Amino acid sequence: MIGILLITHGCFGESLIQNVCHVLNKRPPLIAQFGVAPQDDPLDIxxxxxxxxxxxxxxxxxxxxxxxxxxxxxxxxxxxxxxGRVEGVSGVNLPMLLRALTYRDKGMETILQKAVSGAHDGVMKLPTP
Structure with a gap:
């Protein structure tokens, strides 16, 4: 299983994980977040x-x-x-994270493609009634 590490501003990553737990009704394994604070020095963290x-x-x-x-x-x-070992994507959102969690047993190339498409496909104009 491919692990997932969220590195985000402040508590955004933790909020995404909490929402994933809500949607899936459990906390997935091998996932963590690192919230970067404004005062953090990148070399120190x-x-x-x-x-x-x-x-x-x-x-x-x-x-x-x-x-x-x-x-x-x-x-x-x-x-x-x-x-091939540690890959990265930017623009994380909840659809991206859920898609990545769904496909993380399918290999690195698949999870990367599905994560990016999940983020993209998750953005749409809502239909008007």
Whole structure:
């Protein structure tokens, strides 16, 4: 099973995990979040991020999800990436996370493709009555 590590601004990652628990009625295994605070120095928090990465790695790799590409959480995530072993996606939202959880037994390429398509497909204009 591929692990999932959320690196986000503040408590956004924890909120996503709480919502996943609500939807699935349980907390999935091998998932963690790291909330970056405004005062955090990226170099100081990198060891903690590496520790969390190890905690969610069940042996099949980890997908790191972050909220905004180019921001501190994404820059921290970039320092963790290892092609084929630790991959990353930005723009995390609830549909992306749920899709990733659904496909994380199907291999790294599949989970990445399904996560990105889940995020994209989850954004739509609601139909008017």
């Amino acid at each position: 990198l060891p903690r991020a590496r520790l969390l990465l190890k905690e969610v790695d069940g042996g099949e790799g980890v997908v790191v999800m972050t909220d905004i590409f180019g921001a501190t959480p994404a820059n921290l995530a970039l320092k963790l990436l290892q092609p």
